[in-house]
Amino acid sequence: MLDQETIRDIRKDFPALNNTRNGMPPIYFDNACTTLTPEPVIKSMDEYYMDFPGCGGRRSRHWFADETYMRIEGKPEKEIKGSRSIFKEFINAGNESEIIFTQNATHGINIVALGFNFRSGDIVLLTDLEHNSNLLPWQRLRRKSLIQLKFTESDENGCFELDKYKSMLEQDKVRLVSMAYTFNLTGYTIPAKEIIRLAHQHGARVLLDAAQTAPYQSIDVQDLDVDFLVFSVHKMCGPRGVGILYGKRELLGSNSSEEEAEDVIEPALLGGGSVGDSTYDSYYLLDPPERFETGIQNYPGQIAAGEAVKYIQRIGLNHIYTYVNSLNQFLTDELLHHFGHTGWFTLFGPKDPSMRGGILAFDIKRPNAPGIAEDLSERSNIMIRDGGFCVHSFINKQFGEGWMLPSPPSEHRMIYRISLYFYNTIEECEIFLEELTNVFRERCYI
Amino acid sequence: MDEKVVQYYRKITREGYRYSGSLENPSIFIDSVGEKIPLCSNSVNAYVRIYVKIQEEIIEDVKYLCTCKPTANVVAEIFCSLIIGKSIAELEKLNEQAFADSLGTSDEEYLEASGNIIKLLQIGLEKYKS
Structure with a gap:
């Protein structure tokens, strides 16, 4: 398992992690889309x-x-x-x-x-x-x-x-x-x-x-x-x-x-x-x-x-999987503990994070559910993904075609995905949970 | 979110979205998806469809459907409240100041979405008049 010191050293290899915005370092949770690039690769x-x-x-x-x-x-x-x-x-x-x-x-x-x-x-x-x-x-x-x-x-x-x-x-x-x-x-x-x-x-x-x-x-x-x-x-x-x-x-x-x-x-x-x-x-x-x-x-x-x-390979795929999955475990537990009972927060895929590697996707079915990814990016420099994830066929079958088109607020919903990699940290997960909770509070979900 | 916008948002979530819905056979139908004008410039998730019923040159009813953030939703609600009962001539004069006065804020995100909904209204009015 990767320890905190190793992760701190690894993070120094990724120039993008120093790219602060409004004084905040980026928290990059969109790795299933594309990962950040370390210096040896750029060089x-x-x-x-x-x-x-x-x-x-x-x-x-x-x-x-x-x-x-x-x-x-x-x-x-x-x-x-x-x-x-x-x-x-x-x-x-x-x-x-x-x-x-x-x-x-x-x-x-x-x-x-x-x-x-x-x-x-x-x-x-x-x-x-x-x-x-x-x-x-x-x-x-x-x-x-x-x-x-x-x-x-x-x-x-x-x-x-x-x-x-x-x-x-x-x-x-x-x-x-x-x-x-x-x-x-x-x-x-x-x-x-x-x-x-x-x-x-x-x-x-x-x-x-x-x-x-x-x-x-x-x-x-x-x-x-x-x-x-x-x-x-x-x-x-x-x-x-x-x-x-x-x-x-x-x-x-x-x-x-x-x-x-x-x-x-x-x-x-x-x-x-x-x-x-x-x-x-x-x-x-x-x-x-x-x-x-x-x-x-x-x-x-x-x-x-x-x-x-x-x-x-220098980090080791086994280490990467174990570490990333431990972060997923933490996030899954926290999210389900706080919002799993609400009826408007639903995880996609198996509940057990050990079956989901570094990916955690959830559906929010509340008024004005779209735009949370933008809010997190603007206010806290946290990057997650929303939308149909190029799996439109499956989601259209689940939610009905046109689910992302304008509708009454009571029918709003949006899927969000967090995808983790080895340079992410438990502290980043904690900040994300705090900021997500703030967004939910501001939108009167909790 | 701006505090004034938050307050109004809380009010509509508590009391209900007054103008949410659609109208059959509207005099003006404006689709920001089709017009490719999102209510917030940096968002692909902030669209609105506006349905306006006009009777003897007066806005008799207005409804909207949206997929958007709270601020944009507030703008849609304020927009409807600003135009209902007004004449077409008054509609043509609608500007961002009316939105600012309505909530008592000059919040950038709020005014940007207000500007975009006015643009959509102008497109709708052009179509109505042609």
């Missing part, structure tokens, strides 16, 4: 732009390009590990060629959706709590009548129901299971290993959206036996605009293999960097990962992404 991006801002990907033969290439692909003879290798080890992939740099998790899901060899009528199975990132790409394919979409239903606590899932697999010929590994609204992590085992047993491939898992929990893609997995680096102290798509090597295609697996994905985008040669009539693609990384890439971002992984 690695600066270094690229200041010292060797060249093209990576073996395009150019000069030392700027070599420096860039080395930081991404490594240089074993100099014992330099590149970002790709760092990510390979981070999720225990079998091979560096299974690590594809993307813009973010959304980009990775779209690559799979657009590149998967669907046959008309194939069934794609999602949960009922998917982020728009893992809903819209499939809805588009359904609109084109290429696939059917089915959804598993969570239980009343927002937990996954394995028995119902098993029945769905037995009932329907599911081609692909695509699910959030950890829900961004509730913080609940699905039993992925069993879900994958059952899917494979029924001949379905599995894509996991690990955007909310990777920042907090160790992921072992080989142990999970997952076919595809995506996540975003900006949620784990990395730069914005960099993500990872992991795919099993045999599903990413190759120039050399004569017979390819049925479910090999084709690159959704084609162009420079992905191609070995072309004529006016033809082209051949490079092997993965290059075939999926077309066009000039976000080289400083990819370099800094590796630095971000090294940074959080």
